[in-house]
Amino acid sequence: MKDPKKIIAADKDVIWHPFTQAQTAPDVVPIVRGEGAKLFDSEGREYLDLISSWWVNTHGHAHPKIAKAISDQAGTLEHVIFAGFTHEPAVTLATRLAAMLPGDLSRVFYSDNGSTAVEVALKIAHQYFRNKGKPRKKFLAFEGAYHGDTVGAMSVGQSSGFFEAWQDLLFDVATIPFPATWLGNDDVEQKEQESLKALTHILETQGSDTCAMILEPLVQGAGGMRMCRPEFLRALVETLRAAGVLVIFDEVMTGFGRTGELFACIKASVTPDLICLSKGLTGGFLPLSATVCSDELYTAFLDDSFDKAFAHGHSFAANPLGCAAAIAAQDLLTAPETQTRIAAISAVHQERLSRLAAFKPLEHARQTGTIAAIDVKAVDSGYSANVGPKLKTYFLEQGLLIRPLGNVMYVLPPYCIGDDDLHRAYDAIETAAKTIL
Secondary structure, eight states: OOOHHHHHHHHHHHOOOTTOOTTTOOOOOOEEEEEBTEEEETTSOEEEESSHHHHTOSSOBTOHHHHHHHHHHHTTOSOOOSSSOOOHHHHHHHHHHHHHSSTTEEEEEEESSHHHHHHHHHHHHHHHHHHTTOOOOEEEEETTOOOOSSHHHHHHTGGGSSOGGGGGGOOOOEEEOOOOBOTTOSSHHHHHHHHHHHHHHHHHHHGGGEEEEEEOSSEETTTTSEEOOHHHHHHHHHHHHHTTOEEEEEOTTTTTTTTSSSSHHHHTTOOOSEEEEOGGGGTTSSOOEEEEEEHHHHHTTOOSSGGGSOOOOOTTTTOHHHHHHHHHHHHHHTSHHHHHHHHHHHHHHHHHHHHHTTSTTEEEEEEETTEEEEEEOOTTOSTTOTHHHHHHHHHHHTTEEOOOBTTEEEEOOOTTOOHHHHHHHHHHHHHHHHHTO
């Protein structure tokens, strides 16, 4: 079935696509291969991937080193139940992650995607206090946060507005304002104080029953690429720790170099109690995730009775193919040439955002490491803003995969992208600001 029209027609008959209203959506684009920062459709047209294909692709499409690691592993061991068994790729990867992460983050629990990594963290935090004989039931989160699509993840992300259809399934979660900031933001300190004040009030009223706060450190992804300052994050964690509340960092998006450091927690000089990792973990090749915690939390689950065990698991937990891909991806991440490219991407962002900030239809230019974003001034701001699909169509016509979050345009490319290609994307954004906004 190589005819693109037949592929599209068959897709309509049998596929249900995520985050899509099928009745109004345009025809899908059949992609047949990828190479580096580019994707190619069934008619040979190329698209420059400026969003790392849903933020997962860190080193480029079809990277030969990761592909070879998967191929080599597939000829040896493709899967084994991870309850009562282990294998070298899982141990090697866990050892590597523990060495890369700060502090005492050394116990790795594998699952298969970002949502489940978050679900694992929430359940660990809740059961930790139960196992200690001091049960706490409540969670905290930021307003506008998105943490995934399983029930627990939806509950802590319900203020994002994505989950109204399942509202009656979710448990209550207290939220505090997110002090979003951008270039030239003059009232950021006031917003940070208001957020900390709201946190203090919640802790005074229900702190003794709150087990954890979950947050995306430095950058809220699906919530609109909203960014906060490292110094605020440190003050927040200090306040939570004083109340005995565990800190969960959702680094599903911000991990593996996206913020300019290996992890956002390192950039912010903060060590959480638990950290959730996925997306770039395997370089975008295979589904795999890890929830990493401290030994202090892990030991609370040790007992002669199974009642205190963490009775949670996934069929594909620690899949050897995914672990092999992740080991190869981390080899690439820590290589000097990748670190050079991360710095170069950050430099281009800084240069071009300062220019974009001067365009009247645009506002709130912001950047953290390889993540850059700017808002379109729109009456209907938010994920459902009409300008989003309009911009997406325009960029696709230019051969660019840029998928706005409503009225938020963002650029989050794979690290292999060249400066010229990145400037080409910014040229298109400037043209859009001049001609179609």
